[in-house]
Each structure stands twice: as C-alpha cells, then as structure tokens.
Amino acid sequence: MEDRQDAYGHEIFDYLKGKPAVEVVERDDGFINAGAGAAAYFGKFKEWDASERRAMAYARGRVLDIGCGAGRHSLYLQGKGFDVMGIDLSPLSVRVSRLRGVRKVRNLSITQLEPSLGTFDTLLMMGNNFGLFASFKRARRLLRTFQRMTSSKGRIIAQSLDPYKTTDRFHLAYQKRNRRRGRMSGQVKIRIRYRGYIGPWFDYLLVSRTEMKEIVRGTGWKIGRFISSKGPSYVAVMSKERVGLVSRSLGGSNQAG
Amino acid sequence: MEDRQDAYGHEIFDYLKGKPAVEVVERDDGFINAGAGAAAYFGKFKEWDASERRAMAYARGRVLDIGCGAGRHSLYLQGKGFDVMGIDLSPLSVRVSRLRGVRKVRNLSITQLEPSLGTFDTLLMMGNNFGLFASFKRARRLLRTFQRMTSSKGRIIAQSLDPYKTTDRFHLAYQKRNRRRGRMSGQVKIRIRYRGYIGPWFDYLLVSRTEMKEIVRGTGWKIGRFISSKGPSYVAVMSKERVGLVSRSLGGSNQAG
Numbered sequence: 001m002e003d004r005q006d007a008y009g010h011e012i013f014d015y016l017k018g019k020p021a022v023e024v025v026e027r028d029d030g031f032i033n034a035g036a037g038a039a040a041y042f043g044k045f046k047e048w049d050a051s052e053r054r055a056m057a058y059a060r061g062r063v064l065d066i067g068c069g070a071g072r073h074s075l076y077l078q079g080k081g082f083d084v085m086g087i088d089l090s091p092l093s094v095r096v097s098r099l100r101g102v103r104k105v106r107n108l109s110i111t112q113l114e115p116s117l118g119t120f121d122t123l124l125m126m127g128n129n130f131g132l133f134a135s136f137k138r139a140r141r142l143l144r145t146f147q148r149m150t151s152s153k154g155r156i157i158a159q160s161l162d163p164y165k166t167t168d169r170f171h172l173a174y175q176k177r178n179r180r181r182g183r184m185s186g187q188v189k190i191r192i193r194y195r196g197y198i199g200p201w202f203d204y205l206l207v208s209r210t211e212m213k214e215i216v217r218g219t220g221w222k223i224g225r226f227i228s229s230k231g232p233s234y235v236a237v238m239s240k241e242r243v244g245l246v247s248r249s250l251g252g253s254n255q256a257g
Numbered sequence: 258m259e260d261r262q263d264a265y266g267h268e269i270f271d272y273l274k275g276k277p278a279v280e281v282v283e284r285d286d287g288f289i290n291a292g293a294g295a296a297a298y299f300g301k302f303k304e305w306d307a308s309e310r311r312a313m314a315y316a317r318g319r320v321l322d323i324g325c326g327a328g329r330h331s332l333y334l335q336g337k338g339f340d341v342m343g344i345d346l347s348p349l350s351v352r353v354s355r356l357r358g359v360r361k362v363r364n365l366s367i368t369q370l371e372p373s374l375g376t377f378d379t380l381l382m383m384g385n386n387f388g389l390f391a392s393f394k395r396a397r398r399l400l401r402t403f404q405r406m407t408s409s410k411g412r413i414i415a416q417s418l419d420p421y422k423t424t425d426r427f428h429l430a431y432q433k434r435n436r437r438r439g440r441m442s443g444q445v446k447i448r449i450r451y452r453g454y455i456g457p458w459f460d461y462l463l464v465s466r467t468e469m470k471e472i473v474r475g476t477g478w479k480i481g482r483f484i485s486s487k488g489p490s491y492v493a494v495m496s497k498e499r500v501g502l503v504s505r506s507l508g509g510s511n512q513a514g
Contacts, residue, residue, distance in 0.1 A: 022291040024281050032450045034279040034291035170453040193289045196427040 001089055007197035009092025011038050012070045016096050021194065028189040028201065029177070031170050035192070041070040041127075048072075051229035052126060055157050056080075058237045061121025064149075066110055067129040071097030077124075078102065085120075087113070111138075115148045123150065125158035128233060131204035136184055136215055139205065143219035147240070156221060156238040161186075163206040165232035184211065212236055258346055264454035266349025268295050269327045273353050278451065285446040285458065286434065288427050292449070298327040298384075305329075308486035309383060312414050313337075315494045318378025321406075323367055324386040328354035334381075335359065342377075344370070368395075372405045380407065382415035385490060388461035393441055393472055396462065400476035404497070413478060413495040418443075420463040422489035441468065469493055 007023060014021040015038030023035035045053060056073070059082060065074045068086030074097060078084045085104040086097050097105045106117075110132045123146055125132065133139035146156065163175060163186030175185035186206030192199040207215065209226055216223055220241050227235040265280060272278040272295030280292035302310060313330070316339060322331045325343030331354060335341045342361040343354050354362045363374075367389045380403055382389065390396035403413065420432060420443030432442035443463030449456040464472065466483055473480055477498050484492040 024289050024291060029453070030450075030455055031453045032281050033452065034281060168452075193287075195290065195425075196286070196288045198287055 007194040007199040009090035011194040055235040071102040130158040130160035134203040264451035264456040266347035312492040328359040387415040387417035391460040
C-alpha cells in the first residue's frame with residue numbers, strides 16, 4: 001500500500017500526534033459516511049463495548065491480532081501477559097502500534113498469513129474484522145489456512161455486524177443489488193478516505209449469525225458461542241472441530257474393520 | 258435541485274427528526290472531510306462564535322438571509338423583531354427553516370435574486386456564505402445587483418474564511434493549482450455528500466480581507482469594518498459607498514461648468 005493510499009493510517013497517525021481526525025467511508029454505490037473517528041481506535045478497555053470486553057476473556061496463549069489498527073486490543077492483551085503479534089495492511093498503522101508499545105507488529109495483509117509465522121492459539125478479528133474475509137469463498141479458504149496456523153486448542157475470536165439489522169433504504173437497496181449480483185447481502189465494497197488520502201477499494205463482509213455458521217461449516221472450525229451487543233455487532237468465539245475429526249477417524253476405522 | 262442531490266437538506270432534515278447527521282465535503286482534488294455536523298447549523302445564539310454574535314448587532318430593517326440553511330440567523334433576527342426573508346437553494350432547507358418557524362423562506366439560488374423581491378436594508382451571508390459569490394467575477398456582478406435590491410442605508414454582513422491561514426499541504430497545493438488555472442487561491446470546487454445523497458459540484462469562494470477589498474472595490478459597496486474571530490473566519494460589514502457618489506456628482510458638475 002502506497003502512502004497516498006494509507007488513509008486509515010494517516011488518520012490514526014494524525015490523531016496520535018494530537019490532531020482531531022475522522023475518516024470517511026465511501027461505498028461503491030455512492031453512499032458515504034463519516035467514520036467512527038480516530039478516538040474510537042484508541043479507546044481504553046473500560047471504554048469498549050461490553051461485548052468486546054467479554055470477548056477478551058476467551059484469549060489464550062499466543063495471539064495474532066488481525067488488522068490491529070492502532071493496537072488497542074494488542075496492547076490490552078500484551079498488558080495481560082499474552083504473547084501478541086499484530087498485523088495490518090496499513091504501514092502507518094504498524095508504525096502507530098509500535099509507537100504505542102505493541103512489541104510485535106508486521107505489515108501484512110490477511111491474505112499473506114501463513115504457517116511460517118509460527119503457531120498461534122488465538123486469532124483475533126475485532127473491530128468487525130471478520131469483514132476482512134471479504135467474501136464467502138475467501139472466508140472459507142482463509143479459515144482452512146488458519147487451521148494450519150493454529151494449535152490444536154486454537155481459537156478465533158471474530159467480530160461482525162449483522163447487516164440485516166437496519167431499516168435504512170440505502171442499505172436495503174444495496175443488499176438487494178448485492179444478492180442480484182451473486183454476492184452476499186453484506187459484502188460491501190468500500191474505501192477509506194481521509195483528507196487527501198484515498199484508500200483502495202476493498203470488499204468487507206458483514207454477516208448474520210446464520211450466515212457466519214454457513215461460512216464456517218466444514219472448514220474445521222465450529223462456533224462455540226456468540227457474544228451479543230446492544231447493537232447489530234456481535235462476537236463469535238470459534239474453536240477447532242473435534243467431533244468431525246473423531247467421526248472421520250471412526251469412519252476410517254469402520255472402513256478398515 | 259433534485260431530491261437525490263439535496264445532501265445538505267437531507268442532513269438537516271434528519272437532524273430535525275432526531276437522527277445524528279454529519280455531512281461530508283468533497284473537493285475536486287479528492288480532498289475530503291467530515292463537515293461540522295448538523296448540530297452546528299441548529300446552534301442557538303449563545304453557542305455561536307463571538308464574531309457571529311457581534312455581527313448580528315449590525316442588522317437593521319428588512320433582512321435577507323442568503324443561504325439560510327436551517328434558519329438559525331433568520332430565527333434569531335426574527336425573534337428580535339426584524340422582518341426577515343430566508344432563501345436557500347436546497348428545497349429541504351426551506352422546509353426545515355419553515356418547520357422551525359422562519360415565516361418567510363423561498364427556494365432560490367443567490368443568482369436568482371432580483372429587485373422584484375423588494376428592497377432590503379440588510380443582506381446576510383453568514384456561515385462563510387460570502388463563498389456563495391463563487392468567483393471574483395460573479396461576486397462583482399452580484400454585488401452590483403445587490404445595489405439595486407437594497408435601500409440607501411443598505412448593508413451587507415458577510416462571513417468568509419481566510420484560506421491562507423493554513424499550513425496544510427493539501428490546501429496549499431490546491432491553492433497553487435487554483436492560481437495556475439487563473440482562479441482565486443480560495444475558489445474551492447466542492448460538493449456536499451450525505452449518506453446516499455450527492456450534491457452538485459459548485460464553486461465556493463474563500464478570501465482574505467485584502468482580496469475581499471479588491472472584489473468590493475468599484476461595486477458601490479465599501480467595507481466599514483471587519484469582525485475577527487479566533488480562527489481563520491471573519492465577518493465583513495459593508496455599506497453603500499457615499500464618497501463615490503459625491504465625487505461622481507462633482508465630476509459631473511465640473512464637466513458641466
């Protein structure tokens with residue numbers, strides 16, 4: 001990602017330097033909105049939504065924070081004694097996370113993750129970063145890759161936002177357009193803009209709980225629980241499927257017997 | 258202006274209906290920013306900048322509020338007993354102003370103003386609405402039209418923003434580009450966006466005090482005083498030029514004599 005594209009990174013870098021900073025999120029149908037503002041990405045644990053705070057209790061072992069942004073989750077877990085590595089596509093996010101004290105941060109996209117990074121016990125996708133899976137197909141492919149990057153007790157803690165919890169006519173029309181095009185309703189094509197910086201267009205996947213279950217089915221992961229919030233966002237805690245492995249073993253035994 | 262273009266109007270209409278609403282301002286070089294947010298357009302007198310409050314003391318007689326928006330200046334002056342007419346290009350702004358109690362509002366652009374609307378004693382261009390003059394040339398043409406729409410004691414109370422009071426590299430580069438193209442440094446081409454609504458591109462003119470003096474010179478108006486703020490914005494109070502009329506009369510006498 002070139003510097004002129006690093007809109008999100010510049011936003012949080014400016015905020016770190018004491019300037020007020022708000023990103024703009026533009027969707028490919030022309031819908032636009034001021035974002036949460038940089039302050040939200042710097043919030044301390046006690047300021048987080050209750051669902052996010054509860055989700056942290058499921059972290060264990062070596063943690064990979066996918067799309068770490070300004071590093072708020074990494075910093076919290078690092079402070080709790082976890083071995084944390086953050087990754088972010090945005091070069092300036094990596095810099096901001098480092099400046100704020102995250103000890104291990106790499107400038108990597110979710111698609112660049114591979115087993116050579118070592119084995120993790122927890123993969124964190126907070127801040128609606130289940131969205132980084134981008135599409136049904138890519139989600140399933142990456143979930144399989146994640147199998148090979150995680151220990152047998154590996155977990156995924158992933159936040160999403162249920163796109164159907166809206167009455168907004170622009171959103172409903174957009175979802176309909178998506179379905180007509182064979183995309184998931186909540187597969188939004190967006191870009192981040194901040195002052196003169198314009199990020200590249202990317203797909204970000206918002207799913208209902210039911211849709212998330214469909215995506216996960218057969219990838220070796222199972223959703224152990226959903227942690228709800230008062231709004232449309234929620235957190236899923238996934239673990240590795242044991243039942244599947246057992247039944248496959250049994251199947252093997254049966255065939256052999 | 259079609260409804261789908263009335264981004265500003267929808268913003269303030271939503272806010273009136275109790276929804277949080279923030280407009281996005283996009284410049285033609287790709288620079289983008291979240292705007293002031295609708296709340297700013299609904300602020301009560303005591304919440305205004307001191308320079309705006311002081312400016313109101315110069316209002317007299319029949320008042321025309323040019324680009325009245327949500328009607329905050331019209332409502333204040335109407336409440337003080339002035340006969341006020343608001344105009345705005347945005348149909349929904351007209352509706353919002355009416356709903357809030359502005360008694361006379363018309364859906365008109367600044368370029369549609371003409372003496373048939375009657376004679377005004379005060380023309381108000383607050384909220385940086387000197388910008389509605391759009392360019393050096395159009396400003397001078399409209400200032401001459403304003404002569405014919407105002408009483409002999411007519412005043413213009415106009416707010417602008419000094420574009421040179423910035424160190425932002427995007428703004429400085431844009432100003433340079435403008436000068437290269439023969440435009441005034443602060444002649445910004447922008448559009449307002451709000452959710453799915455996209456306003457038309459328009460020129461908005463930001464000038465220094467010196468530039469404002471140059472624009473006004475020879476139009477029959479003179480700037481009586483500038484009211485400064487702590488920031489880059491300021492208010493000019495203009496009245497009709499008497500000296501010019503006198504010297505022209507003298508000139509006539511001399512030629513006749």
